[in-house]
Amino acid sequence: MSAFADRLAEAVRRDGPLCVGLDPRFEMLPAYCRKFPPGVAIEMFCLKVLELVRPFCGVVKPQAAFFELFGPEGFSAMQSVLWRARELGFVTILDAKRGDIASTATAYAGAAFGEDVWNADALTVNPYLGQDAIEPFIRAAREAAPPRGLFVLVRTSNPGGGLFQNALSDGVPFFRRVAEAVVDWNDGGTGERGFGDVGAVVGATHPKELGELRAAMPGVWFLVPGYGAQGGTAEDVRTAFRPDGLGAVVSSSRGVVFPFRPDDADWEAQIVEAARKARAELRSASGG
Amino acid sequence: MSAFADRLAEAVRRDGPLCVGLDPRFEMLPAYCRKFPPGVAIEMFCLKVLELVRPFCGVVKPQAAFFELFGPEGFSAMQSVLWRARELGFVTILDAKRGDIASTATAYAGAAFGEDVWNADALTVNPYLGQDAIEPFIRAAREAAPPRGLFVLVRTSNPGGGLFQNALSDGVPFFRRVAEAVVDWNDGGTGERGFGDVGAVVGATHPKELGELRAAMPGVWFLVPGYGAQGGTAEDVRTAFRPDGLGAVVSSSRGVVFPFRPDDADWEAQIVEAARKARAELRSASGG
Numbered sequence: 001m002s003a004f005a006d007r008l009a010e011a012v013r014r015d016g017p018l019c020v021g022l023d024p025r026f027e028m029l030p031a032y033c034r035k036f037p038p039g040v041a042i043e044m045f046c047l048k049v050l051e052l053v054r055p056f057c058g059v060v061k062p063q064a065a066f067f068e069l070f071g072p073e074g075f076s077a078m079q080s081v082l083w084r085a086r087e088l089g090f091v092t093i094l095d096a097k098r099g100d101i102a103s104t105a106t107a108y109a110g111a112a113f114g115e116d117v118w119n120a121d122a123l124t125v126n127p128y129l130g131q132d133a134i135e136p137f138i139r140a141a142r143e144a145a146p147p148r149g150l151f152v153l154v155r156t157s158n159p160g161g162g163l164f165q166n167a168l169s170d171g172v173p174f175f176r177r178v179a180e181a182v183v184d185w186n187d188g189g190t191g192e193r194g195f196g197d198v199g200a201v202v203g204a205t206h207p208k209e210l211g212e213l214r215a216a217m218p219g220v221w222f223l224v225p226g227y228g229a230q231g232g233t234a235e236d237v238r239t240a241f242r243p244d245g246l247g248a249v250v251s252s253s254r255g256v257v258f259p260f261r262p263d264d265a266d267w268e269a270q271i272v273e274a275a276r277k278a279r280a281e282l283r284s285a286s287g288g
Numbered sequence: 289m290s291a292f293a294d295r296l297a298e299a300v301r302r303d304g305p306l307c308v309g310l311d312p313r314f315e316m317l318p319a320y321c322r323k324f325p326p327g328v329a330i331e332m333f334c335l336k337v338l339e340l341v342r343p344f345c346g347v348v349k350p351q352a353a354f355f356e357l358f359g360p361e362g363f364s365a366m367q368s369v370l371w372r373a374r375e376l377g378f379v380t381i382l383d384a385k386r387g388d389i390a391s392t393a394t395a396y397a398g399a400a401f402g403e404d405v406w407n408a409d410a411l412t413v414n415p416y417l418g419q420d421a422i423e424p425f426i427r428a429a430r431e432a433a434p435p436r437g438l439f440v441l442v443r444t445s446n447p448g449g450g451l452f453q454n455a456l457s458d459g460v461p462f463f464r465r466v467a468e469a470v471v472d473w474n475d476g477g478t479g480e481r482g483f484g485d486v487g488a489v490v491g492a493t494h495p496k497e498l499g500e501l502r503a504a505m506p507g508v509w510f511l512v513p514g515y516g517a518q519g520g521t522a523e524d525v526r527t528a529f530r531p532d533g534l535g536a537v538v539s540s541s542r543g544v545v546f547p548f549r550p551d552d553a554d555w556e557a558q559i560v561e562a563a564r565k566a567r568a569e570l571r572s573a574s575g576g
Contacts, residue, residue: 023392065388065395071405072364079359099414100353100385101446104311107353111478117359126387128416128441132448153416160420167465169457177455 003191004121004141004149007064008221009246011058011091016283017241019059019093020275021253022046022081023066028258028267029269039073043064047082048092049257050088052268056275059224059249060085064096072189082118092121093223093249097153098137099126105133109140113148118233122149124201124223127178138185141197149221152185154178154213157203157226176216183217193246194219201225202240204232204250214247222248227282228255245286252278291479292409292429292437297534299346299379305529307347307381308563309541310334310369311354316546318555329362330354334369337545338376339376340556341404347374347537349511352384370406370444380409381511381537387414388427393421397428398484401436410437412489412511415466426473429485432439437509440467440473442501445514447493457501464504465496471505481534482507488527489513492520492538499527502535510536515570516543522569533576540566 002010016239024033024042033041034173051061062085067078085092112123125137134152140221141148155175165175174258186196190253199221202210222240226232227250240248260267289299301379312330314322321329329511338348350373373380386396400411413425422440429436443453443463453463474484487509490498498512510528514520515538528536547562548555 031352063392063395065386065389065392065399069395069402069405071367071399072360075363076360097388097414097417098353098385100351101449104351105574107351107357111353111356111359113333114357117357126385126414126416128414128442128452129385129446130448130451130453132446133444135448156389156417156421158416158417160423163418163469164416164462164465165418167457167462169455169462174452174455174457174462177452181451228549288515 002146004147004197005191005195005221006193007146008059008149009123009193009195012249015056015058016279017084017248017250017286018057018279018282019061019249019251020053020057020256021095022049022060022062022249023253023256025066028262031262034262038285039071039077042070042074043077043080046077047084048268049271050090051080052271053256053275054088056279058246059091059093061093061251063253064094079118082120086119093124093151094118094120095124097124097126097266099133102132102136103128105136106140106280109137113140113144120148122151124153125153127152134185138189138198142189147197148194149199149226151199151201151223152182154180154182154200155202155206155209157205157230157232161203168240179213179217182220186219190219199223204237205230206262207236207239210237214239214242214267218242224248224250228252228278234285237282238285242287243287250282290434292435293479293483294481295409295434296347296379296437296537297481297483300534300537300576303344303346303538304567305538305576306345306567306570307339307349307537307539307576308345308346308544309539310337310350310385310545311541313354319550322550325361326358327365330358330362331365331368334358334365335372336556337559338369338373338378341544341563342376342557344567345572347379347381349383349539350383354380367406370408374407381412381439382406382408382410383412385422386413387413387417389417390420390424393424394428397425401428401432403503408436412439412441414568415440415469422473426477426486430477434474435485438488439487439511440466440470440490442470443490443494443497443516445493445520449491455516465500467505470508474507479505480537483509487511491516492525495527498525502530506530512536512538516566522573525570526573529574529576531575533574537545538570555561565568
């Protein structure tokens with residue numbers, strides 16, 4: 001079965017580097033969805049978004065927090081959305097930023113990749129707990145059928161992310177140490193196109209660092225948040241790509257999913273238009 | 289309404305510093321529980337454990353990963369367990385190690401503290417995303433009624449935790465920078481007994497660092513995992529307490545909750561005995 005990195009490369013070759021982030025905010029949903037209980041409403045909305053954006057992207061990223069906000073019913077919606085996305089042929093990245101010590105990390109990985117639970121293709125993980133907190137995720141990703149992937153937080157897109165990520169450690173910013181570890185963690189997980197299964201999250205809001213990290217980690221997939229509503233532009237993410245146009249998926253959440261006001265009758269058309277525009281911009285930025 | 293730090297102090301004064309960790313592992317459950325679907329089985333088991341340990345501790349810590357492993361049904365069990373624990377008078381710490389950028393952190397905090405969602409008294413959070421990723425949790429904790437608390441990961445109990453936590457930054461280990469930030473984050477959240485609402489997770493497996501951090505952070509509550517099955521002893525955690533016996537809750541999961549084999553008929557008595565022993569050891573270690 002194809003390595004995760006190769007499946008992601010195929011998706012990007014076919015559909016471009018746009019990754020649509022699913023952050024369903026109840027108060028922003030179309031009026032007709034908000035008539036239903038929140039869990040039902042966010043599920044209904046996300047399932048429709050999947051169909052609307054399918055022609056424009058091959059990767060989707062549900063954000064666990066916005067589902068968790070509605071408790072067990074929210075997670076039931078998240079499960080439907082992840083399962084349906086897989087059925088529609090998307091590569092799915094569960095953005096849950098999990099991280100814990102050994103046996104607990106194994107449980108989180110079991111949830112993320114388990115066929116009966118979320119069955120996601122990839123999971124975002126937080127590196128702060130160190131070596132033996134990441135290894136169980138890697139092991140679980142490689143043992144799954146088909147194999148799955150991870151995206152480790154390296155340099156996040158938020159303005160206050162530098163507090164620890166930019167602290168100097170032996171003269172280099174701390175996030176560079178994490179980046180080095182990510183390169184190491186790819187040992188044994190490289191696919192046919194030279195990419196590994198342990199990717200890095202690097203924000204679009206730091207274009208200079210994005211380019212430096214691209215050069216330092218040529219075999220690592222990047223998940224680049226912060227494009228669109230958070231202020232990152234297509235120009236900002238240009239450096240995230242390798243010359244062959246691969247190497248990064250760029251996620252847009254609010255920009256693509258919520259371009260409308262709740263009472264707009266043409267909200268579906270607005271999503272389609274936003275996805276079309278993001279796809280074109282990012283295709284061009286990637287050179288792919 | 290009482291500050292979180294004061295409610296925790298009352299619980300520790302009354303019941304001692306033991307915090308029972310709820311990490312329900314299906315394969316370790318008593319045989320009769322395992323006849324039921326996993327979500328039902330872990331709920332049934334945890335509800336019974338709450339009653340068994342109530343005389344011996346005032347704080348419980350459900351570990352989200354072991355509930356998430358069973359999908360929406362697992363989260364439904366987690367909700368029952370958190371709600372029932374609150375009703376029984378426990379202070380509840382949801383160990384989910386959440387962390388994300390601004391609006392996403394707000395959603396996680398809404399889930400953790402929302403009356404209709406988990407309604408936990410405290411949440412463990414991961415600091416790697418920095419200042420504006422922690423602030424929404426603090427704001428939500430202070431705005432909730434009653435006010436809630438946080439425990440920020442500082443020095444975790446796992447053997448590989450040092451990879452980043454011990455990396456030197458201007459001559460001090462990185463976790464000390466996080467500790468400094470935790471002290472700052474307590475501004476504006478100090479209760480009547482001089483403790484703040486932003487605690488620190490510091491593993492029992494690092495007794496020297498535990499004592500150093502205790503001295504450096506006198507007004508910060510510690511959540512100390514790693515006692516018992518992970519190898520930390522009562523002697524190891526002695527330095528976590530202030531002279532008045534307050535300042536730390538020490539969590540034991542497997543040691544208290546799974547002292548039995550699945551076919552043991554007397555499993556309830558074994559849990560009671562393990563909780564009684566842990567309570568006595570930790571009461572003595574705390575000097576309180």
